[in-house]
Amino acid sequence: MSNDENKGARLSRQRETILDELRKVKTHPTADEVYDMVRKILPRISLGTVYRNLDFLSGRGVVLRLGGAGTQKRFDGNPAAHPHLRCSVCGRVDDLEWPLALPELPVEQSMGYSRLRCDVEFVGVCPMCAGRDS
Amino acid sequence: MSNDENKGARLSRQRETILDELRKVKTHPTADEVYDMVRKILPRISLGTVYRNLDFLSGRGVVLRLGGAGTQKRFDGNPAAHPHLRCSVCGRVDDLEWPLALPELPVEQSMGYSRLRCDVEFVGVCPMCAGRDS
DNA sequence: CTGCGTGCAAATGGTTTGCATCCAC
DNA sequence: GTGGATGCAAACCATTTGCACGCAG
Numbered sequence: 001m002s003n004d005e006n007k008g009a010r011l012s013r014q015r016e017t018i019l020d021e022l023r024k025v026k027t028h029p030t031a032d033e034v035y036d037m038v039r040k041i042l043p044r045i046s047l048g049t050v051y052r053n054l055d056f057l058s059g060r061g062v063v064l065r066l067g068g069a070g071t072q073k074r075f076d077g078n079p080a081a082h083p084h085l086r087c088s089v090c091g092r093v094d095d096l097e098w099p100l101a102l103p104e105l106p107v108e109q110s111m112g113y114s115r116l117r118c119d120v121e122f123v124g125v126c127p128m129c130a131g132r133d134s
Numbered sequence: 135m136s137n138d139e140n141k142g143a144r145l146s147r148q149r150e151t152i153l154d155e156l157r158k159v160k161t162h163p164t165a166d167e168v169y170d171m172v173r174k175i176l177p178r179i180s181l182g183t184v185y186r187n188l189d190f191l192s193g194r195g196v197v198l199r200l201g202g203a204g205t206q207k208r209f210d211g212n213p214a215a216h217p218h219l220r221c222s223v224c225g226r227v228d229d230l231e232w233p234l235a236l237p238e239l240p241v242e243q244s245m246g247y248s249r250l251r252c253d254v255e256f257v258g259v260c261p262m263c264a265g266r267d268s
Numbered sequence: 269c270t271g272c273g274t275g276c277a278a279a280t281g282g283t284t285t286g287c288a289t290c291c292a293c
Numbered sequence: 294g295t296g297g298a299t300g301c302a303a304a305c306c307a308t309t310t311g312c313a314c315g316c317a318g
Contacts, residue, residue, distance in 0.1 A: 010293070012298055055284095067203035085247050087247070096245070098239075100237055113260055120254050123250065124247040124249045130246075130248050145317080146316080149273080165308080181275095181308090182275070182277090186310095189309095206306090
């Protein structure tokens with residue numbers, strides 16, 4: 001949070017709190033879940049600010065923005081690429097607690113794409129949701 | 135398109151055309167791109183119908199709905215799980231033309247999740263976009 | 269005939285943005 | 294003091310949905 005890339009960037013209380021709270025949890029909250037978490041500390045923060053900061057932070061690689069199958073994006077305080085487990089019923093996302101090596105792509109097979117990173121997501125039904133039906 | 139799961143499902147001209155067109159292209163169009171493609175054949179089709187049918191088809195596993203990093207979902211006429219390449223600049227999605235084996239997850243490591251499938255997406259900058267800047 | 273599918277348009281829901289004010293530096 | 298950051302609310306855009314009619318089986 002304090003290298004060359006950050007010229008002109010200020011550390012507001014909002015930005016700091018958002019990052020703190022995001023790093024504190026092991027879940028992968030959506031923007032409005034982050035909003036709820038942070039609002040307990042800064043009640044006057046706005047949802048727009050949360051979005052702006054999550055955008056700022058993920059843009060700098062400080063946090064991870066998870067695309068994936070769901071409708072809302074989710075955020076991860078751990079910026080290192082790692083595989084996730086997503087529940088297709090309730091939408092929750094867990095970290096995979098198993099050191100699965102991310103697939104490596106030889107340059108010759110990258111079809112001209114550059115600066116590649118790899119997203120791996122396992123989609124299924126979480127234990128809680130499996131208990132309720134099927 | 136004609137097994138037990140399809141009880142009560144009708145094959146309207148719209149549904150048939152959407153599936154045909156989607157299978158015809160190697161791109162991975164968004165819903166409104168599909169709409170444009172199909173509209174050339176059925177000018178009176180509505181965007182809502184396109185969404186409803188893409189939903190129907192992906193729900194039955196006939197086509198693939200790609201979540202991933204972008205804001206819009208994309209659709210793939212090939213329903214088999216396979217890795218994709220996504221351009222983070224223009225959003226296009228290509229098939230990886232290289233037989234990369236999808237990561238296998240031992241049941242003991244699935245953290246209680248069931249019916250798992252694996253999505254792999256490489257995100258980077260496509261040749262066209264790389265030519266324009268950076 | 270029956271009821272699934274469609275066209276149309278309005279509604280929804282997540283995310284972004286314009287603007288005046290605020291505050292970190 | 295100055296420009297980046299915020300709060301608020303309106304705007305945006307992808308997607309979904311209610312309803313009356315149409316057509317596949």
